[in-house]
Amino acid sequence: MPEFEIGPTRADEDEAILAMTVEAGVFNQKENSTVRELLDGYYEGPEISGYNFLSCREDGRLLGYACYGPRELSSNGYDLYWICASIHARNKGVGRALMRSVEEEIAKRNGVWVVIETSDTDHYAPARRLYERCGYALSMYLPDFYCDGDGLCTFTRRVR
Secondary structure, eight states, X not given: OOXXXXXXXXXXXXXXXXXXXXHTSOSOHHHHHHHHHHHHHHHHOHHHHOOEEEXXXXXXXXXXXXXXXXXXXXXXXXXXXXXXXXXXXXXXXHHHHHHHHXXXXXXXXXXXXXXXXXXXSGGGXXXXXXXXXXXXXXXXXXXXXXXXXXXXXXXXXXXX
């Protein structure tokens, strides 16, 4: 797997993150605008908002990002809220590298579980395959959760 630089997201990466999210062609308008809200919370402070961002870079160029945070009412659980790779960096290991870094950060915080909630639609099939390749199990499935024809898939993995 290639070596990437992965570290906290910087304020100068906002526009690239927002553009990358739209370019992915997977997320709807509401989902795209949610990334802006998560970034705003991150810059307020992860200890306040609960949102942590990591960016994946190669030679200074942003290749992808992930957002995660502690799960409400749990002392051991964390949510992966978002993970996205540039369309120019797909199938290069960016998603796996980000997942590994998120898991390492969660373990450093004494987290035990990572929970990922995603759609069962065809658009999200690549994300579900990524989660499975990274060792996540489909722990729950609810058909028609988001709307008719769009079910909820909940993936989990124990990291510690």
